[in-house]
């Protein structure tokens with residue numbers, strides 16, 4: 195009965211299951227020129243068809259071995275396993291699309307998800323640069339509040355439309371409607387996702403693309419000419435670490451919690467699966483995953499991917515012989531950095547976080563949660579196969595006990611249009627084209643390099659250059675004199691739960707409305723609240739509302755480092771730091787030093803840390819002449835990003851101009867870290883310089899207290 199009730203809110207019309215992934219299409223404005231979208235957010239089951247009136251649900255299963263789609267008997271009195279053939283293996287792809295229509299496959303199992311207009315990921319929203327956009331969010335969930343953030347827009351002058359719960363708005367409660375109205379103020383590949391606790395990991399996410407005016411061919415090649423792109427694909431990648439029904443992971447025999455990932459045997463009965471990448475640091479947030487997703491398709495059994503990938507329904511992208519296709523890769527993962535390869539093809543990176551970069555050709559791309567890379571794939575004129583496979587990998591390489599550990603894999607298909615060649619089950623899992631003579635380039639490793647025996651080399655993300663050249667010469671200069679309003683900060687992003695020894699905890703109401711009484715809705719961070727230099731990472735006395743105040747129009751330089759107990763080999767994580775409200779220039783990334791076998795030997799010495807507890811708080815440059823932005827070896831033509839790697843044992847220097855007044859948020863984009871406290875808020879400008887939200891803006895979350903029985907009440 196519960197299933198039937200949730201399906202009643204499904205909005206018909208969205209096409210979820212499709213044999214071939216469709217290129218993106220620009221939306222049409224309404225008669226007032228406004229780009230308006232309704233996003234009905236409700237619960238819905240994956241692998242389930244909507245059977246018309248009376249809310250009947252058709253629970254579907256797919257058998258890889260036979261290629262048959264089955265449907266369970268919807269008679270409530272019949273056995274759950276009473277199934278009938280829905281589609282035989284030999285039906286046409288058009289017929290599959292017609293019958294499966296509104297089905298959301300995800301990893302091929304049945305999960306209750308948060309969906310947007312009956313779909314997850316939600317449909318990709320494509321608008322022109324400068325468009326006025328209206329997102330009408332209708333929260334029709336059963337019990338959860340939500341908010342919605344468009345990741346990649348700066349929301350200039352409109353901080354209160356940015357969607358961070360309890361900082362920029364109150365949660366959208368069950369049953370209510372909430373309208374976001376803003377300008378699409380940054381071109382490129384972005385995404386929208388929930389921003390209240392874990393909502394984005396439960397399905398509340400989708401694509402968002404802002405196109406330059408008159409853009410038909412989005413990106414230049416190295417010699418400046420713009421290519422004709424036959425296909426422009428938006429590809430949201432996800433690790434699939436969804437909560438598993440309690441009865442599956444609660445072991446009745448011994449009362450322990452077990453994760454059941456439903457795939458690689460070795461992970462089946464682990465409570466927690468911490469793993470390491472080559473440098474010895476932790477990777478993946480210890481959450482075992484059930485499948486990688488490309489768009490809305492993946493598969494929960496890695497064995498099937500390894501033995502019979504041609505029978506698994508995977509995301510399939512068409513490409514024309516001799517043509518060029520744009521792939522807008524977005525990592526929407528909860529935990530994993532995803533390394534993506536395309537058999538026998540290379541990727542030419544042309545944009546990062548939506549901003550064009552000088553084209554850079556690599557063999558594989560490692561993408562952190564929150565990051566976006568637009569790449570051009572150049573098709574072969576004489577393909578040897580009909581289908582080449584995208585291979586997705588985690589960066590897991592060592593077990594917790596430092597033993598070799600094989601990474602997790604996922605697949606997608608690149609299919610040559612009009613090819614009559616057969617499709618086989620061979621996948622080049624080991625990247626045989628990478629040899630010691632011609633090493634493969636992997637972009638954006640979280641460490642300096644792979645160990646020598648592996649035939650891979652790393653391209654650091656700070657090597658990307660802005661395609662437009664230096665567009666703000668003042669901000670990227672080396673050294674600032676005393677007459678420049680320049681603010682310099684050092685911040686340790688250590689542990690998986692702290693910044694600078696504090697654990698971020700969000701306020702209970704909006705700080706903007708509590709300028710004079712912030713302490714009534716939040717806990718102040720100050721040295722007296724806990725002993726930052728010795729407190730254990732599990733000591734919750736250090737949780738507080740950690741925030742900065744930047745002067746309006748200052749140049750802000752932040753050196754975010756990742757060192758100490760919680761940021762060195764064996765203990766740390768590399769973090770993808772995301773700033774809201776501004777892009778920033780990536781001035782420099784400093785890696786630690788490594789042994790020949792690739793593990794970290796010494797934390798970066800530019801910021802020496804030698805306190806005995808290894809908390810490494812309040813570090814400064816070892817060389818005092820580097821103060822005020824006078825740092826050697828900064829990038830001369832840096833890239834302009836909104837999410838960037840902070841490597842374990844090293845640091846990243848970013849700069850931005852604090853010219854977008856408001857209350858903003860910055861956080862590690864790994865969900866567990868964001869939730870755990872690797873985050874800070876910041877205010878740009880004095881309170882009086884911050885644009886006020888509309889007078890009727892709903893801001894009465896926070897505290898409520900009744901002082902008298904007749905209702906003389908205060909709300910704070």
Ligand SMILES: *[C@@H]1O[C@H](CO)[C@@H](O)[C@H](O)[C@H]1NC(C)=O
Nearest residue numbers: 267272273274275276277278
């Ligand atoms: C369904 O499961 C029951 C109990 O395990 C079994 O007896 C029955 O044969 C199954 N039916 C089908 C159609 O597989």
Ligand SMILES: *[C@@H]1O[C@H](CO)[C@@H](O)[C@H](O)[C@H]1NC(C)=O
Nearest residue numbers: 214424425512513514611612
């Ligand atoms: C596939 O190629 C044919 C011509 O051979 C063309 O008409 C068609 O548009 C192509 N399909 C796609 C999806 O590009």
Ligand SMILES: *[C@@H]1O[C@H](CO)[C@@H](O)[C@H](O)[C@H]1NC(C)=O
Nearest residue numbers: 624628629630631647648649
């Ligand atoms: C690296 O390439 C060499 C050939 O140049 C090959 O013998 C070796 O097996 C490769 N290493 C790995 C780990 O694949």
Ligand SMILES: *[C@@H]1O[C@H](CO)[C@@H](O)[C@H](O)[C@H]1NC(C)=O
Nearest residue numbers: 668669671674675676677678
């Ligand atoms: C300080 O630097 C700025 C450029 O950032 C320059 O315009 C100005 O002339 C300099 N002032 C002095 C006193 O050197």
Ligand SMILES: *[C@@H]1O[C@H](CO)[C@@H](O)[C@H](O)[C@H]1NC(C)=O
Nearest residue numbers: 592596597789790791792793
């Ligand atoms: C890497 O090399 C260092 C130094 O020789 C050694 O202490 C460490 O155990 C090695 N780690 C691994 C995973 O082999």
Ligand SMILES: *[C@@H]1O[C@H](CO)[C@@H](O)[C@H](O)[C@H]1NC(C)=O
Nearest residue numbers: 801802803804805806815816
């Ligand atoms: C820590 O390092 C600094 C700079 O290298 C040095 O001046 C200081 O004496 C060291 N402190 C300790 C306790 O070793």
Ligand SMILES: *[C@@H]1O[C@H](CO)[C@@H](O)[C@H](O)[C@H]1NC(C)=O
Nearest residue numbers: 817818819820824825826827
């Ligand atoms: C400090 O840095 C400056 C500029 O990079 C350099 O010229 C100088 O040699 C450094 N000093 C020391 C002691 O390393």
Ligand SMILES: *[C@@H]1O[C@H](CO)[C@@H](O)[C@H](O)[C@H]1NC(C)=O
Nearest residue numbers: 900901902903904905906907
């Ligand atoms: C409500 O109760 C308080 C305290 O008992 C009293 O002072 C006040 O006059 C009452 N107000 C109204 C509107 O009745």
Ligand SMILES: [Cu+2]
Nearest residue numbers: 769862864867
């Ligand atoms: Cu993190």
